[in-house]
Each structure stands twice: as structure tokens, then as C-alpha cells.
Amino acid sequence: MIEATEAKLKQVEPRTHYLNANYGIKSWLLTIDHKRIALLYLASITVFFFLGGAFALMIRLELLTPKGDIMTPDAYNKMFTMHGIVMIFFFLIPAIPAVLGNFLLPLMLGAKDLAFPKINLLSWYVYNLGAIFTLYAIIAGGVDTGWTFYTPLSVNSTSQVTPMAVGIFINGFSSILTGLNFIVTIHTMRAPGLTWFRLPLFVWAHYATSLIQILGTPVLAVTIVLLGIERIFGVGIFNASLGGDPVLFQHLFWFYSHPAVYIMILPAMGVISELIAAFSRKKIFGYSFVAFSSLAIAVYGFLVWGHHMFVSSQSVFAGMVFSFLSYFVAIPSAVKVFNWTATLFKGSISWDTPMLYAFGFIGLFIIGGMTGLYLAALGLDVHVHDTYFVVAHFHYIMVGGAVMAYLGGMHYWWPKITGRMYPEGWAKLSALLVFIGFNLTFFPQFLLGYQGMPRRYHEYADHFQVLNVMSTAGASILGVGYVLPMIYFIWSMRYGPIAKANPWPGSGLEWQTSSPPPTENFEETPTVTWDAYEFTKDNSRRYDVVKQGS
Amino acid sequence: MADSHVATHSALAHHFDNMEQQREAGSLGMWIFLLTEIMFFGGAFTAYIVYRNTPEVSEAFVLASNTLDVWLGLINTAVLICSSLTMALAVYYAQTETDSKRLQITFMILTVILGLTFLVIKGFEYADKFTHHHIPGKTYSFPAAGVLESKTQIFFTIYFALTGLHALHMIIGIVILLVIIRMAAKKRFSPEWHAPVELFGLYWHFVDIVWIFLFPLLYLLGFHLHGGAH
Numbered sequence: 001m002i003e004a005t006e007a008k009l010k011q012v013e014p015r016t017h018y019l020n021a022n023y024g025i026k027s028w029l030l031t032i033d034h035k036r037i038a039l040l041y042l043a044s045i046t047v048f049f050f051l052g053g054a055f056a057l058m059i060r061l062e063l064l065t066p067k068g069d070i071m072t073p074d075a076y077n078k079m080f081t082m083h084g085i086v087m088i089f090f091f092l093i094p095a096i097p098a099v100l101g102n103f104l105l106p107l108m109l110g111a112k113d114l115a116f117p118k119i120n121l122l123s124w125y126v127y128n129l130g131a132i133f134t135l136y137a138i139i140a141g142g143v144d145t146g147w148t149f150y151t152p153l154s155v156n157s158t159s160q161v162t163p164m165a166v167g168i169f170i171n172g173f174s175s176i177l178t179g180l181n182f183i184v185t186i187h188t189m190r191a192p193g194l195t196w197f198r199l200p201l202f203v204w205a206h207y208a209t210s211l212i213q214i215l216g217t218p219v220l221a222v223t224i225v226l227l228g229i230e231r232i233f234g235v236g237i238f239n240a241s242l243g244g245d246p247v248l249f250q251h252l253f254w255f256y257s258h259p260a261v262y263i264m265i266l267p268a269m270g271v272i273s274e275l276i277a278a279f280s281r282k283k284i285f286g287y288s289f290v291a292f293s294s295l296a297i298a299v300y301g302f303l304v305w306g307h308h309m310f311v312s313s314q315s316v317f318a319g320m321v322f323s324f325l326s327y328f329v330a331i332p333s334a335v336k337v338f339n340w341t342a343t344l345f346k347g348s349i350s351w352d353t354p355m356l357y358a359f360g361f362i363g364l365f366i367i368g369g370m371t372g373l374y375l376a377a378l379g380l381d382v383h384v385h386d387t388y389f390v391v392a393h394f395h396y397i398m399v400g401g402a403v404m405a406y407l408g409g410m411h412y413w414w415p416k417i418t419g420r421m422y423p424e425g426w427a428k429l430s431a432l433l434v435f436i437g438f439n440l441t442f443f444p445q446f447l448l449g450y451q452g453m454p455r456r457y458h459e460y461a462d463h464f465q466v467l468n469v470m471s472t473a474g475a476s477i478l479g480v481g482y483v484l485p486m487i488y489f490i491w492s493m494r495y496g497p498i499a500k501a502n503p504w505p506g507s508g509l510e511w512q513t514s515s516p517p518p519t520e521n522f523e524e525t526p527t528v529t530w531d532a533y534e535f536t537k538d539n540s541r542r543y544d545v546v547k548q549g550s
Numbered sequence: 551m552a553d554s555h556v557a558t559h560s561a562l563a564h565h566f567d568n569m570e571q572q573r574e575a576g577s578l579g580m581w582i583f584l585l586t587e588i589m590f591f592g593g594a595f596t597a598y599i600v601y602r603n604t605p606e607v608s609e610a611f612v613l614a615s616n617t618l619d620v621w622l623g624l625i626n627t628a629v630l631i632c633s634s635l636t637m638a639l640a641v642y643y644a645q646t647e648t649d650s651k652r653l654q655i656t657f658m659i660l661t662v663i664l665g666l667t668f669l670v671i672k673g674f675e676y677a678d679k680f681t682h683h684h685i686p687g688k689t690y691s692f693p694a695a696g697v698l699e700s701k702t703q704i705f706f707t708i709y710f711a712l713t714g715l716h717a718l719h720m721i722i723g724i725v726i727l728l729v730i731i732r733m734a735a736k737k738r739f740s741p742e743w744h745a746p747v748e749l750f751g752l753y754w755h756f757v758d759i760v761w762i763f764l765f766p767l768l769y770l771l772g773f774h775l776h777g778g779a780h
Contacts, residue, residue: 113565115575180582188575189566218586222593226711235686235707236700237597243607243700248600252593525567 017419017516032117033519038103039417040124044131045099046486048090053482055083060441060475063468068458076458077144078159084147089168090131092402093260096267097178097213098127100409101206103417105182107510107517108200110191110526115184123177130171137164146456148257151238151249155230162231169224172217175263179213182206191509193528200508200532201277201290205270208294212259212266212301220256223249247312254305262301264398266294268405269336272361275408276340278504279355280347283533286339293332300329310381319378326376333369337362352504353427357408360435364400368393371446386456389449392442400438407434407485414489415499419516422492426484433481440474507533561743573745580749584756591715591760598708598767610701612772613694614709617684619675623769626671627761633664634758641751644734644744651734654747658731661754665724672717679706686710709768716764719757726750 014020018035021027028036058079062070071079102120106113114120137143137160145154145161154161186207190199226237227249236242238249277284284290306314306322340362349355371393375381384390415421444467449455453464460468502511507530513522559569566572601607640657643650683691684706692702730746733739739747 111565115565116579117563117565176586180579180586183582184575184579187578188571214582214586215589218588218590219593222590222715225715226594226597226707229707229711233687233707235690235703237704237707243697243704245600245604248597252596255593 018519019516021519032121034102034106034114037120037124038099041098045095048086052083052086052091055079060472062458064472066460066462066465073458078142081143081146082138089171092264092398095406104510107521108203108508109189110509111189112520114181115189116181119177120181123174127174130167133163133167151246155239165224165228169221172221175213176217179210182210191526191528198531201273202270204291205266205294208298209263209266211298212263216256216259223252250309250312254308258305259301262297264402268402271405271409272358275354275358275412276343277533278506280344280349281505281535282343282347285342289335290339293335296332307376311385323376323378353431354408354412356431357404361404364396368396368400384449386454387449388445388453388455391455392445395442415503416515418493419499420492420496421499423488426488430481430484433477437474437478437481441471441478444470507535576745580752594712601704607701610698611705614702614705615772618769620769622671622675623765626668627765629664629668630758630761633661634755636660637751637754641748644739644747655734662724662727665720712764716760723754723757
């Protein structure tokens with residue numbers, strides 16, 4: 001009797017976790033808890049995701065008919081520029097590292113926090129400061145140069161290039177600080193027993209990503225500084241009419257911006273490794289190959305920027321070298337795909353929502369990756385350069401890859417983040433809508449590009465209309481697919497069923513603490529005695545926590 | 551002041567297990583930050599190297615480079631190397647027993663003075679460029695024929711971008727050093743914990759090293775061809 005009452009009391013007594021540890025707006029804005037900072041990022045990033053999405057829908061709406069009927073060419077230029085800038089710099093690059101990475105890295109490492117909690121908070125403020133400049137640039141009239149800021153247009157353009165450049169410059173520091181924090185944390189704060197080759201592949205992927213962030217982002221920063229100097233003082237480094245070299249800008253720009261693609265996709269691959277392992281209840285096949293392939297992608301990423309410049313007047317020899325090197329990126333990428341597939345083989349697969357996203361990811365990533373090989377081929381690229389083929393290719397990688405993984409990861413770790421489950425039926429519907437909508441939007445664009453429809457035109461020849469209508473229809477389905485999780489996630493925060501500590505058969509340390517975790521992550525620093533993805537019968541409480549009176 | 555013999559030090563942050571871990575994290579963080587700085591300056595250095603190897607611009611670079619005052623540059627190089635020495639000594643005395651606190655503060659103040667000296671000399675150089683209309687922009691003029699004139703402007707743009715960014719790093723460094731001197735005066739450091747002094751030392755040496763590369767690239771390369779300034 002007494003025992004039963006005690007048990008009941010214990011149930012009613014509210015548990016302290018990071019969400020209810022303290023209250024008030026100040027406790028959030030001044031928090032140094034990585035989990036709360038992840039949620040702050042989630043809020044900021046979601047705003048930009050829907051802003052960028054709104055621009056995308058405007059673009060698709062304009063392209064519904066061959067004639068430019070809802071906006072001027074100038075407005076259209078600004079529309080696709082804003083879509084690109086917002087989505088790349090304010091959503092895709094920070095999304096998985098800043099939200100999921102921030103939340104999960106210390107948990108997966110058995111650490112109390114990231115190595116530099118205050119710098120972590122600072123990086124969120126820096127992100128928002130950059131966002132303010134960007135929003136100002138958007139409100140003050142927008143930018144019409146395309147997200148790549150190619151000179152000399154970006155030097156001569158009368159649109160809001162300068163505040164936009166400042167916004168991206170500042171935002172870059174946020175990315176650098178996050179990367180720096182992750183690397184130091186992974187090096188110095190692993191729990192006892194957690195050796196490098198026991199780390200979850202999510203951690204390996206973030207390690208590789210962080211390397212790119214700290215090596216690439218500063219180059220973009222100085223490029224933007226030089227661009228700013230050029231605009232403000234009217235001098236020539238990149239401006240050909242003043243003796244400068246516009247191609248130099250492209251070299252410097254792509255030295256960052258090609259690796260930036262891997263900032264978007266590597267964390268996504270990390271998420272997928274976690275999902276595949278958890279929902280097939282198997283150790284990832286060839287663990288160390290998958291781990292090292294992340295590093296290989298990070299390294300190769302810095303050697304292939306010239307494949308963006310095949311038609312830029314760079315020498316044919318340089319083009320051949322970059323073409324050759326670009327093929328190499330396919331090797332580590334294929335290693336990952338093959339290893340995931342091998343992991344699935346004879347696995348006990350369960351079809352929960354995160355797994356649906358993982359499957360979606362693999363399919364879309366294969367299409368995106370294979371078309372990447374087309375584009376790496378020097379001769380073929382000259383044919384499809386700056387057509388919708390390219391647009392479709394990078395959307396398959398960046399949206400089909402990064403966004404699918406982001407959504408899959410959000411579903412997978414949602415119970416850990418909020419302590420609540422989401423409605424499974426709705427979630428499956430949204431995963432399906434995203435997959436169908438995505439393919440309907442972007443597959444026709446491969447055909448359009450192959451037939452020669454150029455990107456960035458706001459009018460097009462009549463015979464392209466059927467495929468464009470399909471694409472726009474797909475975009476609206478995709479839009480619904482994105483709005484749905486937004487609604488049911490918010491709903492579940494209040495009404496969702498209470499989640500267990502380990503609602504999936506997760507094997508990582510993050511599932512070994514309660515949902516949501518306490519502020520210090522673990523009641524005791526865990527000692528790890530098992531390898532990554534070693535699944536036991538129920539995976540609850542793997543490490544020894546029974547240490548009375550300590 | 552701080553009880554050095556107890557395992558939990560007053561400077562130990564909540565999320566670290568021990569001082570050793572905290573020290574490792576701080577120092578690795580600083581090295582990685584400096585790595586990002588190398589890449590940051592690297593972009594501008596790349597621009598310099600590219601133009602230096604472009605035939606026509608290369609010629610203009612030699613012309614423009616020869617208007618710089620090599621002696622001021624040389625003095626500044628010496629000043630910076632001395633400041634690196636004083637900073638290294640400050641770190642050394644921070645690591646040793648606490649009665650060397652005054653020496654530690656003295657050397658940090660010397661570092662500030664040397665840093666300011668560098669900036670003042672740099673200011674004179676900038677003023678000279680200003681009076682000769684060598685500041686890139688609308689009022690720019692350079693005594694060179696035709697297309698070479700516009701190409702010399704590229705040199706000065708890169709010169710001001712690189713030395714300007716370098717000077718900015720020095721200004722930030724001096725401000726941080728003043729804060730650290732204040733902390734030292736308040737006896738916040740001990741041989742067990744002096745991470746800010748040590749990490750700042752790394753930063754300061756880095757800023758010096760950037761100048762060590764800037765000086766030959768901007769001032770000396772091509773200097774011998776024309777035999778002197780002005």
C-alpha cells in the first residue's frame with residue numbers, strides 16, 4: 001500500500017528538466033545551456049525557413065505561365081536572390097548543426113555542455129544580428145545579384161548589396177563559432193570510455209562539418225570584406241573596368257561556397273546514419289568507412305571549387321583538373337550510401353516517420369549525387385550550365401538531402417527535446433507529402449534543363465509550360481508538407497503523449513538520460529563500455545548509475 | 551589567492567570535470583580560432599599573389615610598392631618583434647610563482663606601449679599616403695602612364711585592406727590586453743590558472759606573424775629593382 005502511494009507521489013511530483021529548470025524570458029535569452037540555445041536557434045531558423053519558402057512559392061507562381069505576369073523582371077531577380085540567400089545562409093548551413101548538433105553533441109558525448117557555453121550563446125546572437133541586416137536589406141528593396149554576388153554586377157548594382165553582405169559576413173561568424181565549439185568539445189569532453197571509434201556517426205559528421213566551417217567561412221568573410229571595400233570606395237580588385245579580375249572573385253567565393261554544400265549535407269548524412277541504425281536495429285555496416293568518408297568529403301570539398309567555373313574563362317587545363325577531382329567526391333558519398341544499404345539488409349526495419357525520411361533521403365540523394373556526376377563532366381556541364389538541370393541537381397542535394405534529414409532528425413529526437421511524442425499518423429502523411437511534392441517539383445526541372453531552359457529567367461518559351469506547371473503544383477504540395485509538422489509539433493508540445501526516455505530503440509548516450517534531459521544532461525557522468533550502435537534488448541540504462549550516497 | 555591545492559579551482563567552469571580539461575579546451579579553442587584567422591588573411595594574401603603574378607599588374611605593384619617607406623616598415627617590424635618578446639615574458643612570469651606578479655604586469659604594459667607605437671607609426675604612413683592621394687577611391691592619383699595608374703590602385707586597395715585588418719587586430723588586441731592587465735592587478739591569476747594571459751599571448755604572436763608576412767610582401771618585394779623609396 002505505502003509503496004504504491006509513494007510510487008504515485010513520485011509520479012505526480014514534477015520532474016526538473018532543462019525546460020522547467022527556471023522560468024521567464026531572461027532565463028532563455030541569457031541561458032548558456034546548449035539545449036535551450038538549440039531551441040532558440042530552432043525558433044530563428046524556422047522563421048527564415050518559412051521566409052525563404054515564401055520567396056520560393058512566389059518564384060514558382062511567376063513561372064506558372066510563360067509570360068511574366070505577376071512581377072517585373074527586376075522583382076523576379078530579387079525574389080530568387082532572396083530565396084537563395086535566406087535558404088542557404090540562414091537555413092541550410094545552420095539548420096542541422098545549430099539545432100540538432102547543439103542539442104545532441106554534448107548528450108552524445110556524455111558531457112555537461114559544449115566546451116564554450118557562452119560562445120555558443122554568442123553565436124546565436126551573432127546569427128540574429130546578421131539576420132537583422134539581411135532583413136533590413138530585404139525590406140529596403142532587396143538584392144538582385146543572385147546569391148553568388150558575382151562581380152562586376154554586385155559592385156555596380158544599385159540594390160541593397162552592402163547591408164546584405166554585412167549580414168552574411170556577420171552570420172559567418174556564427175557558423176565559425178559553432179564549428180570551433182564543436183571541434184573542441186569533441187576533442188576534450190568525451191565521457192570516460194567513449195573513444196573516437198565509439199562515437200556515433202552523427203558526431204563524426206559534425207566533426208567533419210566543423211572543419212569545413214572553420215577553414216572555409218573565413219575565406220568567404222574576407223571576400224565579402226573586399227567586395228564591401230570595392231563598393232564603398234569605388235576601387236578595383238574584382239571590377240574589370242578598374243583593372244581588377246572578376247574571375248578572382250569567383251575563385252575566392254567558390255573556395256568557400258562549394259565546401260559550404262558539404263556543411264549542409266554532411267550533418268544530414270550524420271542524421272541518416274543514426275536513423276538507419278536505430279530503425280533497422282543494426283550496427284552500421286563498415287562503421288569506420290562511414291566515419292572516414294565524412295572526413296574525406298570534407299577534404300575533397302576544398303579541391304573541387306573550380307567545377308563551378310567551367311565556362312568562366314579559367315583554362316581548359318584547370319577545368320580538366322577540377323572535373324577529374326570532382327568525380328572523387330562521389331567515392332566517399334557512395335561509400336555512405338552502400339553502407340547504409342548494407343545496414344538495412346536483413347535488419348529488423350520499422351517504418352516510423354524518421355525512417356520514412358531516411359528512405360526519402362537515400363532515394364533523393366542518389367538522384368542528386370548521380371546528376372552531380374553529369375555536372376562534373378566538363379563537356380556535359382558546358383551544355384547544361386546555368387540551366388534548370390543545375391537547379392534541380394542542387395535542390396535534390398540540398399533540399400532532398402539536407403531538409404529531409406533535418407525533418408527526419410527533428411522527428412527522431414523530438415521526444416528527447418520536448419518529452420512529448422508527435423502524432424504518428426499526421427507525421428507519416430507529412431513525410432509522404434514532402435517526398436511526393438519534392439519529386440513533383442524538381443524532377444521536371446531536370447527535363448527542363450536538359451531541354452535548355454535557362455535558370456533565373458522570368459519568362460520562358462511556351463513549350464516549357466507543361467513541366468513548369470507540374471513543378472509549381474509540386475511546390476504547393478511541398479509547402480503543405482512543410483507546414484504540417486510546424487502545426488503538429490507545436491500541438492504536441494502541449495498535448496502530445498508523454499515520451500519515454502528511449503521511445504525508439506536508440507543506442508546512443510542521448511537516450512540514456514531522461515526525456516527531456518536535466519540541465520546537466522546526466523545525473524552522473526556515464527562511463528561507456530559499449531561500441532556505437534550495439535543494440536541490446538531494450539537499450540534502457542546502459543551505464544551503471546547505481547552509486548548511492550555519492 | 552586561489553586555493554591551488556584543492557582539486558576544484560575557483561576558476562573551474564561548471565561543465566568541466568577538472569582544470570586540466572578546461573585548459574586543454576581553452577588552448578585548443580584558441581589554436582582553432584587562429585586557424586580561422588589564417589584562412590581569413592589567406593584570402594587577401596591570395597588576391598595579392600594572384601595579381602603579383604599577373605604580368606601588367608605586377609609592374610604596377612612594383613611602382614606602388616616603392617612609394618612605401620621601407621624604413622618605417624622596418625622599424626615597425628622591430629617594434630612588433632619586441633612586443634612579442636615582452637608578451638612572451640609576461641606569459642613566462644604568469645606561469646612562475648606569484649611574487650613575479652609585478653614583472654608580469656610590467657611586461658604586459660610594455661606590450662601595450664609597443665603596440666601603440668606600431669599603430670602611431672602606421673598612422674604616419676597612412677597620413678603620407680593620404681597627402682599623396684594614394685588612398686584608393688575617387689581622389690586617387692598616381693604618377694604612372696595610362697593603364698598602370700589604375701593597376702597601382704589595386705596594390706593600394708590590397709595594401710589598405712591587409713594592413714587595415716592587421717591594425718584592427720592590433721587595436722582589438724590592445725583592448726583585450728588592457729582588460730587582462732586589470733584582471734592581473736586584481737590578482738585574479740595564479741601559476742595554476744592564467745589561461746587568459748597564455749591564450750592572449752598566442753593571439754598576439756599570431757598578429758605579429760601576419761605582419762612578418764606583410765612586410766616583405768608589401769614593402770620589400772621589388773624594392774631592390776628601383777633602389778629605394780620615393
